[in-house]
Amino acid sequence: MMTSHSLTDLAQQTRQAAQKLAVVSTEAKNQALEAVAEALEAATADIITANKTDCQQAEIDGVPKPLYHRLKMDATKLKSAITGLRNVAKLPDPVGKIQIHRELDEGLILKRLTCPLGVLGVVFEARPDAVIQISALAIKSGNGVILKGGKEATNTCQVLVKAIQAGLAKTAINPNAVQLLTTREEIIELLKLDEYVDLIIPRGSNAFVRFIQENTRIPVLGHADGICHVYIDKLAELQKAVKITVDAKTNYPAACNAVETLLVHSDIAAEFLPKVVGELQQHNVELRGDERTQNITPMPAATAEDWSTEYCDLILSIKIVDSLEEAIAHINTYGSKHTEAIVTEDAETAQTFLDFVDAAGVFHNCSTRFADGFRYGFGAEVGISTQQMPPRGPVGLEGLVTYKYKVVGNGHIAATYSGENAKPFTHKDI
Helix, strand or coil: CCCHHHHHHHHHHHHHHHHHHCCCCHHHHHHHHHHHHHHHHHCHHHHHHHHHHHHHHHHHHCCCHHHHHHHCCCHHHHHHHHHHHHHHHHCCCCCCCEEEEEEEECCEEEEEEEEECCEEEEEECCCCHHHHHHHHHHHHCCCEEEEECCHHHHHHHHHHHHHHHHHHCCCCCCHHHEEEECCHHHHHHHCCCCCCCCEEEEECCHHHHHHHHHCCCCCECCECCCCEEEEECCCCCHHHHHHHHHHHHHCCCCCCCCEEEEEEEHHHHHHHHHHHHHHHHHCCCEEEECHHHHHHCCCCECCCCHHHCCCCCCEEEEEEECCHHHHHHHHHHHCCCCEEEEECCCHHHHHHHHHHCCCCEEEECCCHHHCCCCCCCCCCCCEEECCCCCCCEEECHHHHEEEEEEEECCCCCHHHHCCCCCCCCCCEEC
16 A cells, blocks of 8 residues: 555656646647557456456455446457547547637737646546546546556556556656556545545445545545436337337446336336336346236335335336326436436427436437447546536546636736726627
């Protein structure tokens, strides 16, 4: 473990590297991302070996199945992450964009330009692919980043960051822009470094995120739970509804955008439930239903706790509702403001759902699994935010920049524009 002094030194190094990275050209950043991609490809064997070591230890430690699935990084998953990194290089540079260009008066010009946040502190569970995604987004947005992965993924994260730093060493970007912490104790010290770290992004359980929020003065961006719903309306096309439900639950049940509760309109429940239950059971999904659901299709009873549980597993709770309004009320009560979906052929009903459901993502006739930075065309994401303030939803490059105001004059003074003979501003957009 680092001492608090050495961790401060590391944060200072990251900040110094970030200050230089903030003004690096788009071309240089893209070249750096390609160098990192090539370094990761060259280190593939070492990465896979390290991940196997982590997975073997996780099995010995009895790590929960959802966490194990997030931890595992085979060649296919690694290749996909590297593809995502290269996709980030293809995206427009978010830094230096002129948002406002305005003449305040003749010769007095205002510009508002986007600029990097500075240094990010990102703490996440056993998802080593997050190292690649977050590093790519940090580099492209001109930010330094201090990473802390779950202890289950320590070996994999170390090899990944070693490769990333080796790639950066061949470019104009200081490798200190990407750093890794390896112990839980260092998280506490990181949270104290508000002088050097500008944003904390936690990715983990509700309790973990709340712990982070309560133990730092640094701004925090993130989400706790991913309790997502699919509502099957009375005017849904049933085969479409079955397909969407099965995908939302079984495509990757450990993901935060997987559906946890299925709501079904009472008018079509008797016809729809046997169809969807049969398909879900073929995928080994454990089902839990309210009393009305059990009367149609036998299954264990759902409890009040099920409605507020993120399973991250092949488990699904089912509830029958009598109206769109009841479905929306249930979602707004138990949902985590992550992603919610409706299946219906009625455009007006769909629009009401999209307007009144309070969530970062509201979908019509498609799986909740599309709530993802890569699938949105962001290249990757640092995480998903369910807070009301922006950025919200999958956070890509645009969520990692802020802005500054630049004003250029020629001897202008404020006194000219105040008092009895105040000169008026022109306020002319350029």
